[in-house]
Amino acid sequence: MNAPAYNFAYLNEQTKRMIRRAILKAIAVPGYQVPFASREMPMPYGWGTGGVQVTAAVLTPEDTLKVIDQGADDTTNAVSIRKFFVKTAGVATTERTEEASVIQTRHRIPEAPLTEEQILVFQVPIPEPLRFLEPRETETRTMHALEEYGVMHVKLYEDIAQYGEIATTYAYPAKVADRYVFDPSPIPKFDNPKLDNCPALQLFGAGREKRIYAVPPYTKVKSLDFEDHPFEVQSWSEPCALCGSCHSFLDEIVMDDKGTRMFVCSDSDFCARQRGER
Amino acid sequence: MTALLSAQSVSKSYGARAGCMDVCFDLWPGEVLAIVGESGSGKTTLLRCLSGHLPASSGKVHYSMRDGRHVALDEMSEAERRLLMRTDWGFVHQDARDGLRMGVSAGANVGERMMAVGERHYGHIRATATDWLERVEIPEDRIDDSPWSYSGGMRQRLQIARNLVTSPRLVFMDEPTGGLDVSVQARLLDLIRGLVKRLDLAAIVVTHDLAVARLLSSRMMVMQQGRVIEQGLTDQILEDPQAPYTQLLVSSVLQV
Ligand SMILES: Nc1ncnc2c1ncn2[C@@H]1O[C@H](COP(=O)(O)OP(=O)(O)O)[C@@H](O)[C@H]1O
Ligand SMILES: [Mg+2]
Ligand SMILES: [Zn+2]
Numbered sequence: 001m002n003a004p005a006y007n008f009a010y011l012n013e014q015t016k017r018m019i020r021r022a023i024l025k026a027i028a029v030p031g032y033q034v035p036f037a038s039r040e041m042p043m044p045y046g047w048g049t050g051g052v053q054v055t056a057a058v059l060t061p062e063d064t065l066k067v068i069d070q071g072a073d074d075t076t077n078a079v080s081i082r083k084f085f086v087k088t089a090g091v092a093t094t095e096r097t098e099e100a101s102v103i104q105t106r107h108r109i110p111e112a113p114l115t116e117e118q119i120l121v122f123q124v125p126i127p128e129p130l131r132f133l134e135p136r137e138t139e140t141r142t143m144h145a146l147e148e149y150g151v152m153h154v155k156l157y158e159d160i161a162q163y164g165e166i167a168t169t170y171a172y173p174a175k176v177a178d179r180y181v182f183d184p185s186p187i188p189k190f191d192n193p194k195l196d197n198c199p200a201l202q203l204f205g206a207g208r209e210k211r212i213y214a215v216p217p218y219t220k221v222k223s224l225d226f227e228d229h230p231f232e233v234q235s236w237s238e239p240c241a242l243c244g245s246c247h248s249f250l251d252e253i254v255m256d257d258k259g260t261r262m263f264v265c266s267d268s269d270f271c272a273r274q275r276g277e278r
Numbered sequence: 279m280t281a282l283l284s285a286q287s288v289s290k291s292y293g294a295r296a297g298c299m300d301v302c303f304d305l306w307p308g309e310v311l312a313i314v315g316e317s318g319s320g321k322t323t324l325l326r327c328l329s330g331h332l333p334a335s336s337g338k339v340h341y342s343m344r345d346g347r348h349v350a351l352d353e354m355s356e357a358e359r360r361l362l363m364r365t366d367w368g369f370v371h372q373d374a375r376d377g378l379r380m381g382v383s384a385g386a387n388v389g390e391r392m393m394a395v396g397e398r399h400y401g402h403i404r405a406t407a408t409d410w411l412e413r414v415e416i417p418e419d420r421i422d423d424s425p426w427s428y429s430g431g432m433r434q435r436l437q438i439a440r441n442l443v444t445s446p447r448l449v450f451m452d453e454p455t456g457g458l459d460v461s462v463q464a465r466l467l468d469l470i471r472g473l474v475k476r477l478d479l480a481a482i483v484v485t486h487d488l489a490v491a492r493l494l495s496s497r498m499m500v501m502q503q504g505r506v507i508e509q510g511l512t513d514q515i516l517e518d519p520q521a522p523y524t525q526l527l528v529s530s531v532l533q534v
Pocket of ligand 3: 240241242243244245248264265270271272274
């Protein structure tokens, strides 16, 4: 007899139910970090085991999965996670944002607008935004409970005092539904506005830290700032060298050993579409 | 006038050992009370009970809130107590590292309480921090420096500025000049005295040093083995101590 080596999407049904319960709780309390019993996954922690467990718990056989890392579908991390789900769940995969029903991501939100039919799953290394100033877990929990978020502005104050502007460019803290301050994972702050009022369900999984949190569809997400130093996204002085887009997040790429540089879209699917290749 | 803070039979024991026993007093608005006694006499324990950092084993501490309510500390919600601690109260620790955020600049240390109560204008925070640094005699150009680069005396003054920025009505100080050089101590005491007077602050100052009590306080309590053995006007006690232990303290220290 050739019994399948794994249950659908690797995790057993009991584990998936446990994770789904955590997800439901996270959706019910937007931005709140729900503890869950994170499982060992057949990959190292730095590889997004939290996101992988969330994806495994929400995936159905009918889903089409897209996996990106730094915006690209072809990086090692993205390729191995995609392969993992092809092998364990047999789901269809795609590189096209609008074809995907589940998108697992590290570091980016796709440029193409998301829809109500989609779930975006983020891989999160450090879920606790208060940790920078308060290492004690019992204390950060109380601070969240009592909405004591003054220290978040201490960090932004330090930025302005040191650099003349808010220099935080990744993992930029935001407040969800006027209540919980959260860390939107290491996405560039360029992507923060996409979190706000997004039609898709956004789920965040931190494997090592055993936390799941969520931004339900159409939820207000407000990036923290000062009245006289309002939140701003990154901008570039030149368009994408490949597709000419002026509205996407650009990566700087070194072209040769003479140090020639070029700016191109980090979202490779978006860039290809702009160039009419897809 | 009602007392700002009143202690009724406050006791705290650590297992079989007594920390402080049966302490009663009223503190009036704008009054500075010194708690003196040798090491181990229960001063810190009492201060921590009074400031809500340590639950008393028995007895009550009441505080007059700004809205006029007279509330027992152990009956406040945690949210209310924490808000009180970062608005209406201040804490100056002997070791500045316990009272400062050492990982951020001096300016951020002063600005933190403002941000904690909702100030969201960087320019205002910066201007207020600059003003407070000046008031505690820290040069303006040190505002972006880390407290690690500050001397002991500067760190104490920074701690004071960080606390006073929200205009508290009551400041708790535990050996605020302990561990500093004598000349630095004198300057800090002058500064504290000036601020307390100008801002009409009430303060409870723990010290083992009668000279500190004499300089800062109008009233004092003498503690021995966890009990208050004498209390009254500072000048009176220093001039005419009643308890034998106080007499010993006064004669050994204040031979002027
Ligand atoms: N956390 C503690 N656990 C047990 N005993 C303590 C603790 N803190 C203080 N004590 C004891 O309580 C007594 C009073 O200490 P403390 O309040 O620190 O005095 P002071 O500040 O006057 O030096 C001492 O006998 C001390 O050893
Ligand atoms: Mg002490
Ligand atoms: Zn492009």
